[in-house]
Amino acid sequence: MKYNLIKNTSCDDPKLCSHNIMEKLESKLNCKLHADKKNDTVNGSISIYHTQPHQIIIEFYDKNEGSNNIHATKFNKLSKIPTESEIKKII
Amino acid sequence: MTNCIQAAFSSGGGGGGATVEIVEQSQSGSFTTTSTTAVDITSFTITKPDITDGKCFTFATFAGYNDDNSTTNTYFLDDNGSNVAVGMTQEDGGSGGYANNNISLVDLSVADGNTAKIKMLVSAGTGSCYGNNTYTIPKLVAFGVG
Numbered sequence: 001m002k003y004n005l006i007k008n009t010s011c012d013d014p015k016l017c018s019h020n021i022m023e024k025l026e027s028k029l030n031c032k033l034h035a036d037k038k039n040d041t042v043n044g045s046i047s048i049y050h051t052q053p054h055q056i057i058i059e060f061y062d063k064n065e066g067s068n069n070i071h072a073t074k075f076n077k078l079s080k081i082p083t084e085s086e087i088k089k090i091i
Numbered sequence: 092m093t094n095c096i097q098a099a100f101s102s103g104g105g106g107g108g109a110t111v112e113i114v115e116q117s118q119s120g121s122f123t124t125t126s127t128t129a130v131d132i133t134s135f136t137i138t139k140p141d142i143t144d145g146k147c148f149t150f151a152t153f154a155g156y157n158d159d160n161s162t163t164n165t166y167f168l169d170d171n172g173s174n175v176a177v178g179m180t181q182e183d184g185g186s187g188g189y190a191n192n193n194i195s196l197v198d199l200s201v202a203d204g205n206t207a208k209i210k211m212l213v214s215a216g217t218g219s220c221y222g223n224n225t226y227t228i229p230k231l232v233a234f235g236v237g
Contacts, residue, residue, distance in 0.1 A: 014121035015156075018217050022125065034125035035215035038162070045126035049133035051119055057133075059126070071127040072214065 001062060001081050007054045007091055014050040021056065021091050022046050028090045029082050033058070039067060041074040058087060110237045112140035112202075118153070118222040118229035125217050129167055129210040132220050137231055139170075141204030145237025148199050149207050153229030154221040155180040155194040157213065164211055164218035168196040171205040180218070194220075202235035 011017035022033050031043040044060040060082070065075040114137045122132045139147050149168065157164050157180055168176035176196040196209070209231060211220060222229050 014123050014219055014221070015217060018123040018125075018219075022217075034217060035127060035213075038214045040215065042125075042127070045124060045128075045130070047122065047124035047126060047130050047133075050121045050123065055133050057130070071212070073127040 002057065002059045003084050003087060005056045005058065005084070005088065005091070007056055008052075009054055010052040011050055011054075014048070017050060017054075018046065018048050021048065024090050025058070025087065029078075029086075031060070031078055035073045038072040039074070041076050043076055043078050056091065110142050110145065110235075112142065112235045114138065114140060114233045114235075116231045118220070121219050121222045122211075123217055123219040124211060124213060126212055127214065129165075129212045132209045132211055135220070135229065135231055136206060136208035137233055139200075139205050139207050139233045140202045140235025142202040142235050142237030145202030145235050146199065147202040147233050147235040149175075149197070149231075149233045151194075151196045151209050151229070151231040153194055153209075154227045155192045155211075155218065156221045157216060157218040162216040162218070163214045165214075166194050166196060166220070167210045168198055169208050169210050170198065170200060171207075174210075175200065202237055207231065207233060 033044050033046045035042050047057040049055040061075040061077050064077050116137045155164050164180040166178045167174045175198040178194040178196050180192040
């Protein structure tokens with residue numbers, strides 16, 4: 001499931017901005033949207049285009065998937081994938 | 092600029108001239124991702140020139156940035172769904188360090204009006220295509236001649 005969202009904000013530090021939004025989502029939704037190590041298990045990803053406004057793409061994987069020749073990470077589908085309105089409230 | 096180049100092709104050549112078309116896309120902001128599979132870098136897309144029997148030189152230049160230990164970013168120049176050039180940031184390897192690499196992706200192809208875009212993935216952590224209007228502006232350019 002992929003969500004394309006708009007957030008009316010601007011930032012000076014894209015890396016910090018990305019981390020802040022990601023940490024909110026990970027803590028509130030009890031999920032992992034980034035890999036700390038190459039072989040970590042993740043539930044999805046977050047991509048942000050840091051323009052004014054920001055364009056945010058959040059993906060939750062629809063199925064479990066092991067490491068392969070494309071990605072070393074393992075994908076794990078959440079038991080309950082959050083809705084767009086739930087995500088909007090958090091970010 | 093297009094007119095100047097076309098004039099250069101035409102001069103002294105008996106008036107035949109050449110068709111020259113340049114398409115350019117500059118990024119106005121940074122793009123970050125945590126995706127370990129390739130994702131489109133938002134707005135980093137162009138339509139290549141469509142010139143009969145023409146050739147197209149497509150290139151992209153930008154700063155690739157990652158600051159998570161022992162991670163790399165991989166960038167792709169995609170031509171209608173096919174990866175035609177690949178570039179990577181160096182693995183930083185330090186504790187809390189970062190790698191900020193100039194990335195150049197280049198392809199010579201047919202001027203066929205295809206869609207060209209830049210995609211990226213990370214091995215772990217968060218990576219970016221760094222855009223700053225002061226000193227680094229990501230650019231994707233297609234130079235078609237026929």
